[in-house]
Every structure is written in C-alpha cells, then in structure tokens.
Amino acid sequence: MYEKYFDRIFNYILRQTDDEELAGDLCSQTFVNALNNINRYEFRGFPFSAWLYKIAGNEVNKHYRKHKGNKIFSIEELKVRELIEQATDDWDEEMITRLLRYMNELPTEMIQVLELRFFEDKDFKEIAFILDMTESGAKMRTYRALDKLRTHFNLKVKYDG
Amino acid sequence: MGKHEIRLRRQRMSARGSDRYRNYNAVLKQHGNEKRIKQITRIFTFFLLIALIVIIFLAITRWEKKTN
Numbered sequence: 001m002y003e004k005y006f007d008r009i010f011n012y013i014l015r016q017t018d019d020e021e022l023a024g025d026l027c028s029q030t031f032v033n034a035l036n037n038i039n040r041y042e043f044r045g046f047p048f049s050a051w052l053y054k055i056a057g058n059e060v061n062k063h064y065r066k067h068k069g070n071k072i073f074s075i076e077e078l079k080v081r082e083l084i085e086q087a088t089d090d091w092d093e094e095m096i097t098r099l100l101r102y103m104n105e106l107p108t109e110m111i112q113v114l115e116l117r118f119f120e121d122k123d124f125k126e127i128a129f130i131l132d133m134t135e136s137g138a139k140m141r142t143y144r145a146l147d148k149l150r151t152h153f154n155l156k157v158k159y160d161g
Numbered sequence: 162m163g164k165h166e167i168r169l170r171r172q173r174m175s176a177r178g179s180d181r182y183r184n185y186n187a188v189l190k191q192h193g194n195e196k197r198i199k200q201i202t203r204i205f206t207f208f209l210l211i212a213l214i215v216i217i218f219l220a221i222t223r224w225e226k227k228t229n
Contacts, residue, residue, distance in 0.1 A: 002185050010179045018168050024182030028191070035192040036199075071165040080169065100167050108165045 002031055005049055009056050012120060016060045018074035026063060030056045046129050053120075053130045073103075073111055075119065083118060088153075095153065102152060110145040117142055 009030055014023040033055050034041075041051055064071055084091050084099070103111060112131060116122045124142070128135040 002183075002188065006183055007179055010182060018170070020182065024179075027182060028184065028188050031188045032191045032195065035188070036195055072168060073165055074168045074170045077169045077171055096169075100169060103167045104165070111165060111167070 001034070001048075005052050006031075008049060008120075009052050012053060013056055013060055015074050015076075015115065015119065016071065017063070018072045022063070026056070026059045030059050033059070044129070046126055050122075050126045050129050053116075053122075053126075054132075057130060071108055073115060075115070079119060099149075099153060102149075106145060106148070110141050113138055113141040114145050 006027065010023055010027045013026045013030070014020065017023050017026070030052060034052055041048075080096060080099075084096065109131075113127060116127045116130060117124075122130070124135050124138045127138040131138065
C-alpha cells in the first residue's frame with residue numbers, strides 16, 4: 001500500500017502545501033491514519049486510493065486550521081501549459097500569468113475540484129467522495145469554474161476533461 | 162469561501178525526488194505507538210468504569226444500611 005500510493009499522495013499534498021518537508025510529514029501521517037483505521041475501510045465502488053486522498057485532504061485541512069494560513073496550490077507549470085494548449089491555439093506567457101491571477105480570485109472550493117479533476121484525473125464520483133460532497137455538487141462546481149474561465153479567457157476547456 | 166494562493170512549480174516531483182521522504186519503518190513505528198496508546202486508554206477507561214460501578218454500588222449499600 002505504502003509503496004504503491006506514496007508518490008501520488010505525496011504529490012497531492014505537495015500541490016496543496018508547496019513545502020516538501022511538510023508534505024513528507026503530512027504524507028507519513030496520512031499513512032499512519034490509514035493503518036490505524038484500516039479495519040473501518042469498506043469498498044463503496046471507489047478505488048482504495050480515493051480513501052487515501054480523503055485522509056490526505058483531511059490532514060492538509062487540519063494543518064491549515066492549526067496554522068491559520070492561506071491555503072497554497074502549487075501547480076505544475078508543464079501541466080498548466082498542456083491544459084492551455086488543449087484549450088486554445090492562441091496563448092502566450094501573459095495569458096498564463098493572467099490565468100493564475102484570475103484563479104487566485106476563484107473560491108478555494110472550486111480550485112480543489114479543478115485540481116482533482118484536471119491534475120489528478122479523478123472522475124466526479126471520486127471527487128465527490130474525496131471532498132465529502134455530492135456528485136452533482138462536484139459537477140456543478142467544475143462547470144461553474146470552467147464557465148468563468150471560458151468567458152474570461154475564451155478557452156475551450158472540455159467539461160469532462 | 163476560503164483564501165488561497167496559486168503558485169507555479171516547474172514540474173511534478175519524481176519518485177526519486179520524493180524518496181527522501183519515504184520512510185515506511187517510521188510510519189510503522191508511529192502506527193505501533195498510536196495503537197499502544199489507544200489500547201492503554203481503552204484498558205484505563207474500562208478499569209475506571211468498573212471502579213465507578215463499584216463506588217456507586219458501595220454507596221447504595223451504605224445508604225440502604227443507613228436507612229434501615
């Protein structure tokens with residue numbers, strides 16, 4: 001379990017903290033919690049990794065609640081470029097800067113859904129389970145976020161990825 | 162609505178990069194410690210509960226003796 005999921009969980013946490021040391025600590029705590037509660041795990045139609053993502057998300061939230069800081073989303077430049085290239089042919093460096101500035105204005109809950117959808121390639125059912133919300137809620141949040149991006153940047157982002 | 166900050170990072174950390182933070186033995190050790198603490202707490206609560214029941218029982222029998 002540890003060997004199989006460590007990288008994915010570590011990168012998921014790193015993306016929400018931008019601090020390798022902290023991501024390492026929170027990742028260890030995630031696996032400790034998973035081991036402590038392994039008898040409570042039951043299959044509900046999601047892959048086992050979704051349960052780990054949920055625990056990891058809770059650990060990250062706990063950290064931010066304790067330290068009262070702004071949540072950080074550290075996203076990969078290559079992946080951002082890849083997504084923009086898919087969405088439009090007409091893009092430049094300035095557009096990326098404007099896009100990032102604009103994403104700072106979006107609600108955190110929207111960014112969380114977008115991160116899981118486009119950076120972790122999760123389906124809506126899994127996103128709903130990880131973020132403790134309904135599937136239609138996850139779809140609605142993604143749709144609204146993408147709609148805003150479409151109107152502001154003329155991007156043709158596909159709703160289903 | 163929470164506040165957040167978006168940062169751009171070069172690329173996803175590779176498996177080799179995250180190897181420094183991979184420590185299964187430490188995770189197992191911490192799991193063992195937390196399991197032990199949980200067990201001790203459970204045993205302590207159990208004995209506390211027994212002690213409480215005995216105290217209540219003694220108090221009732223004393224009160225009954227007094228009233229009789």
